[in-house]
Amino acid sequence: MKNKEFKRYTVTSALPYANGPLHIGHLAGCYIPSDIYVRYLRSLGKDVVYVSGSDEHGVAITIKARKEGVTPQEVVDRYHTMMKESFQEFGISFDHYSRTSAPIHHETASGFFKDLYGKGEFLEQTTEQYFDEEAGQFLADRYIEGTCPKCGYESAYGDQCEKCGSSLSPTELINPRSKLSGSVPILKETKHWFLDLARYTDFLKQWILEEHQHDWKNNVLGQCRSWLEAGDGLQARSMTRDMDWGIPVPVEGAEGKVLYVWFDAPIGYISSTKEWAAEKGIDWEPYWKDEDTKLVHFIGKDNIVFHCIVFPAILKTHGGYILPDNVPANEFLNLEGDKISTSRNWAVWLHEYLAEFPGKQDVLRYVLTANAPETKDNDFTWKDFQSRNNSELVAILGNFVNRAVVLTHKYFEGIVPEAENLTAHDREVMETLQGFPDKIAASIERYRFREALSFVMDFCRLGNKYLADTEPWKVIKEDKARTGTILNIALNIAANVAIVAEPFLPFTAAKIYEMFNLKDLNWTKAGDTGILGYGHIINPAALLFEKIEDDVVEAQVQKLLEAKKKNELENVQVAPMKDIISFDDFGKLDMRVVTVLHAEPMPKSKKLLKLTVETGLGKKTVLSGIAEHFKPEDLIGKQVTMLINLAPRKMMGIDSEGMILMAEDKDGSLRLLHPNQATGNGSTIS
Ligand SMILES: Nc1ncnc2c1ncn2[C@@H]1O[C@H](COP(=O)(O)OP(=O)(O)OP(=O)(O)O)[C@@H](O)[C@H]1O
Numbered sequence: 193m194k195n196k197e198f199k200r201y202t203v204t205s206a207l208p209y210a211n212g213p214l215h216i217g218h219l220a221g222c223y224i225p226s227d228i229y230v231r232y233l234r235s236l237g238k239d240v241v242y243v244s245g246s247d248e249h250g251v252a253i254t255i256k257a258r259k260e261g262v263t264p265q266e267v268v269d270r271y272h273t274m275m276k277e278s279f280q281e282f283g284i285s286f287d288h289y290s291r292t293s294a295p296i297h298h299e300t301a302s303g304f305f306k307d308l309y310g311k312g313e314f315l316e317q318t319t320e321q322y323f324d325e326e327a328g329q330f331l332a333d334r335y336i337e338g339t340c341p342k343c344g345y346e347s348a349y350g351d352q353c354e355k356c357g358s359s360l361s362p363t364e365l366i367n368p369r370s371k372l373s374g375s376v377p378i379l380k381e382t383k384h385w386f387l388d389l390a391r392y393t394d395f396l397k398q399w400i401l402e403e404h405q406h407d408w409k410n411n412v413l414g415q416c417r418s419w420l421e422a423g424d425g426l427q428a429r430s431m432t433r434d435m436d437w438g439i440p441v442p443v444e445g446a447e448g449k450v451l452y453v454w455f456d457a458p459i460g461y462i463s464s465t466k467e468w469a470a471e472k473g474i475d476w477e478p479y480w481k482d483e484d485t486k487l488v489h490f491i492g493k494d495n496i497v498f499h500c501i502v503f504p505a506i507l508k509t510h511g512g513y514i515l516p517d518n519v520p521a522n523e524f525l526n527l528e529g530d531k532i533s534t535s536r537n538w539a540v541w542l543h544e545y546l547a548e549f550p551g552k553q554d555v556l557r558y559v560l561t562a563n564a565p566e567t568k569d570n571d572f573t574w575k576d577f578q579s580r581n582n583s584e585l586v587a588i589l590g591n592f593v594n595r596a597v598v599l600t601h602k603y604f605e606g607i608v609p610e611a612e613n614l615t616a617h618d619r620e621v622m623e624t625l626q627g628f629p630d631k632i633a634a635s636i637e638r639y640r641f642r643e644a645l646s647f648v649m650d651f652c653r654l655g656n657k658y659l660a661d662t663e664p665w666k667v668i669k670e671d672k673a674r675t676g677t678i679l680n681i682a683l684n685i686a687a688n689v690a691i692v693a694e695p696f697l698p699f700t701a702a703k704i705y706e707m708f709n710l711k712d713l714n715w716t717k718a719g720d721t722g723i724l725g726y727g728h729i730i731n732p733a734a735l736l737f738e739k740i741e742d743d744v745v746e747a748q749v750q751k752l753l754e755a756k757k758k759n760e761l762e763n764v765q766v767a768p769m770k771d772i773i774s775f776d777d778f779g780k781l782d783m784r785v786v787t788v789l790h791a792e793p794m795p796k797s798k799k800l801l802k803l804t805v806e807t808g809l810g811k812k813t814v815l816s817g818i819a820e821h822f823k824p825e826d827l828i829g830k831q832v833t834m835l836i837n838l839a840p841r842k843m844m845g846i847d848s849e850g851m852i853l854m855a856e857d858k859d860g861s862l863r864l865l866h867p868n869q870a871t872g873n874g875s876t877i878s
């Protein structure tokens with residue numbers, strides 16, 4: 193790919209969907225990588241705008257609102273506010289964070305639709321869509337559920353199977369059912385406007401598979417290739433939906449229809465830029481229309497088709513807009529071996545992390561970058577989080593900076609000593625130092641943030657090794673000047689580390705600058721071995737990272753296990769009703785209130801307790817399989833309920849003369865049934 197010089201940068205990060213809070217998958221997928229990239233660009237002094245916003249339309253939001261019994265507006269207001277605040281606290285440095293309910297967005301997205309409509313770009317088609325007769329509504333996308341025709345997953349959505357990732361059309365689903373009423377939908381005719389993607393195949397193939405074959409990531413090219421080279425070609429996609437939540441379709445005869453959420457969402461990047469520019473009083477257009485602008489979209493892999501195929505086709509047809517120079521999509525992050533899921537509450541939530549790990553934004557930023565799913569799906573585990581904090585951030589980065597600062601205070605009262613009479617070793621280390629920033633920059637520019645971060649850590653290792661090799665704590669005993677030289681070099685390595693670490697660990701970099709009394713350092717200074725000159729005063733060492741103990745991560749794992757258990761419970765079905773019986777059948781059961789007189793474990797049995805009960809008609813012996821649930825002493829003296837006319841059954845040589853009645857919970861736990869007041873033994877139950 194041509195190494196073109198760009199005048200300015202427009203960087204976008206996927207619009208998070210406003211139906212739930214942010215989780216670590218979102219962060220690792222696109223928000224951290226984009227933030228690293230823009231922080232690096234700004235540090236180089238580039239003209240960059242970094243935009244995103246909440247995606248507030250679509251079926252998943254109306255479904256959520258319906259489930260909670262609130263309006264869709266309440267749902268999006270709640271999550272928009274929450275996401276915006278979490279991003280800010282986490283240091284995701286958007287220049288502007290908007291929302292797709294903003295008037296400017298409605299206007300912009302409508303404008304795009306009208307423009308394409310005017311050009312005759314849409315295929316107007318009347319097709320049969322599923323309609324829920326009970327709810328009186330067409331069932332767009334996720335309003336319909338059924339069995340995936342590709343993998344057999346039973347809860348696939350009308351537009352996509354979450355299990356195998358196939359994109360589907362509702363009519364492909366086997367056994368479709370409505371999410372609104374659970375009923376089987378009928379097919380009914382409705383008119384929609386389709387983007388005929390096949391028309392763009394040649395242009396897309398040329399642009400992506402030829403022009404960008406060397407600079408786009410393999411996972412992105414691979415997905416594009418599978419779309420573009422599919423046997424039946426690119427299918428026309430409907431850009432409208434039968435719904436009342438969203439941007440009304442701005443053409444006659446489209447009442448009751450809105451724009452498809454994936455038509456309007458990417459246009460949200462443009463609307464967000466417009467809002468930003470208006471606030472600053474500058475022109476937004478160069479950021480989207482000038483060939484000298486580099487446009488980069490950061491997303492997760494499920495958004496590739498919309499950013500590489502659909503949105504470029506829309507921009508191209510509209511005309512006058514630039515296309516993305518790159519779409520460095522990440523694969524997916526999993527959590528402790530399972531797919532992250534908002535609906536199953538299987539996630540580490542950003543707002544909870546921020547509350548539970550105050551001041552530790554950089555630890556999560558570090559772990560999610562070091563383990564980013566850049567080329568394949570990856571797994572987040574709390575164990576790995578702990579060990580990367582303790583053995584990398586604390587032991588390597590924190591330890592190095594701390595030693596340089598503490599020793600400078602100990603031997604030189606916090607005044608940067610002079611570097612003089614450099615040895616060959618010193619020069620070698622300085623040369624290595626000078627080479628680091630470019631190496632890190634080259635990785636960042638190729639969107640290899642993991643690799644870039646590993647070089648930052650190598651840089652810290654260089655500092656640690658330099659101190660270990662030169663041993664200033666020993667040299668001080670005979671040569672103060674030499675000790676000064678060593679510390680000067682170490683401090684300058686640390687200052688450089690702060691510059692190159694800033695895009696990744698902005699909170700830590702700020703602490704180091706503060707310790708060093710440095711302001712406005714940026715990448716153009718990186719590689720300079722004299723940032724901290726002789727006589728400069730530094731502040732006392734501040735804590736950069738602290739050890740994370742076992743109990744802290746164990747508590748997090750426990751929290752996840754509880755979420756899993758709760759899910760399992762929710763998924764367990766209540767036993768279905770048995771066949772209808774007659775009153776006579778019921779009348780045959782003789783159930784009574786009885787008192788437990790005596791209870792003891794049965795020898796050689798884990799499950800059985802031997803109970804003696806007073807039935808009002810005399811004593812009976814019952815063997816009950818409840819030893820794992822109750823201790824004998826919990827039962828003695830209690831009134832319980834019993835079926836007394838069950839045919840006796842011999843177990844382990846003893847006749848059991850009835851059955852104690854129990855309620856069995858979904859998780860298999862047992863509860864005794866007691867009368868709500870003391871009752872005479874032998875009282876009948878009917
Ligand atoms: N587990 C994940 N790993 C990597 N990227 C992810 C993950 N989950 C979501 N993303 C990305 O985050 C961005 C915003 O996601 P979006 O709000 O659309 O969430 P989503 O896919 O609906 O997630 P969820 O269903 O978990 O709420 C998208 O680009 C998406 O690809």
Ligand SMILES: [Zn+2]
Pocket residue numbers: 340341342343344345348353354355356357358
């Ligand atoms: Zn499937």
